[in-house]
Amino acid sequence: MSAASDDAPLSLWQQIKEDWIAHGRDWTKPGFRAVAVHRFGVWRMSIKPKLLRAPFSILYRAMFRHVRNVYGIELPYTVQLGRRVIIEHQSAIVIHGQTVIGDDSVIRQGVTMGNRYLDRPTEAPRLGKRVNVGAGAKILGAVTLGDDANVGANAVVLKDVPAGKTAVGIPAKIID
Structure with a gap:
């Protein structure tokens, strides 16, 4: 079996295996479980007849709520x-x-990524590749974090962060 390229679509099990390896091959980690439930939720939407999808949707909703309520990770x-x-x-x-x-x-505990204004509910952050988000960080609004960007612990990001730069503080400022 050859290695899949980053552009080739992976099956549900291939994605979950890749995530399991990324999480240190520990299936008991809440972060891995949250990502696995997310992958399952995306996969079940590929089942086109809604009637066939219904039992998977019920299972997904139960697993999503379990991860949210027990682990405190909300990943729709x-x-x-x-x-x-x-x-x-x-x-x-x-x-x-x-x-x-x-x-x-990498996303750490206490991180919020959401909209900034009530009248713009669909605006949400966009993170590039290899972004490192520190504990307690808040990333709000339609901001873009470039590839290899870092967000310091407890930072409040309200503006774009260029690729390879670090944002710290309240409100976040670029430091390098």
Whole structure:
């Protein structure tokens, strides 16, 4: 079996295996479980007859609520989640349904990614590849974080962060 390229679509089990490896081959980690439930939620939407999809949707909703209520990780299936995304720790992670998270990114506990204004409910952050988001960070509004960007712990990001730069503070400022 040859290695799949980053552009080739993966099956549900291939994606889950890749995420399992990225999470240190530990299926008990809440972050891995949240990502696996997300992958299942996306997969079940590929079942076209709604009647056949219904039991999978019920199962997904139960698993989603379990992950949200027990682990404190809210990761809806509508999030565009890249490959090998790591959710490092559990608790108080809320990700807006329109958020885009690039490959190999790391999300830590207490992170919020959401809209900034009530009158613009669909605006959500876009994270590039290999973005590192520190504990307690808040990324709000239609901001873009470039590839290899870093967000410091407890930072409040309200403006775009260029590729390879680090944002820290309240409100976040670029430091390098």
